[in-house]
Amino acid sequence: MLYDIFNKKTWYMEYKPYKIDEEEIRSDLESGKVFLHGTDKNGHPCLIIKVALHIPEETTYEKLMKYGMYWMFKAFKIADEYVVFK
Numbered sequence: 001m002l003y004d005i006f007n008k009k010t011w012y013m014e015y016k017p018y019k020i021d022e023e024e025i026r027s028d029l030e031s032g033k034v035f036l037h038g039t040d041k042n043g044h045p046c047l048i049i050k051v052a053l054h055i056p057e058e059t060t061y062e063k064l065m066k067y068g069m070y071w072m073f074k075a076f077k078i079a080d081e082y083v084v085f086k
Helices: 002-006 008-015 026-031 061-081
Strands: 034-039 045-049
Touching: 008 061, 026 061, 034 061, 045 061
Parallel strands: none
Antiparallel strands: 034 045
16 A cells, blocks of 8 residues: 555556645645644655544545645655655
8 A cells, every 4th residue: 555655656647636626625634634844854845644633533535535645745746846856
């Protein structure tokens, strides 16, 4: 599973994170469960996940996957700006 998530072709083509509308995941965005917090000493974006704020009954698997893909895509875009993965 983890390999598939980071295999860009797989998750990028399947979930199309560039098409995720923020309105679809608005409640999750407002919850503060996940946020970017600067970069590490090598310039990689730091994605903070507050697992304790996740309430499984308030979301679906599909919505949770969209939320995760949204944040991963956002972090990858920031990383690409700093050319850390090239």
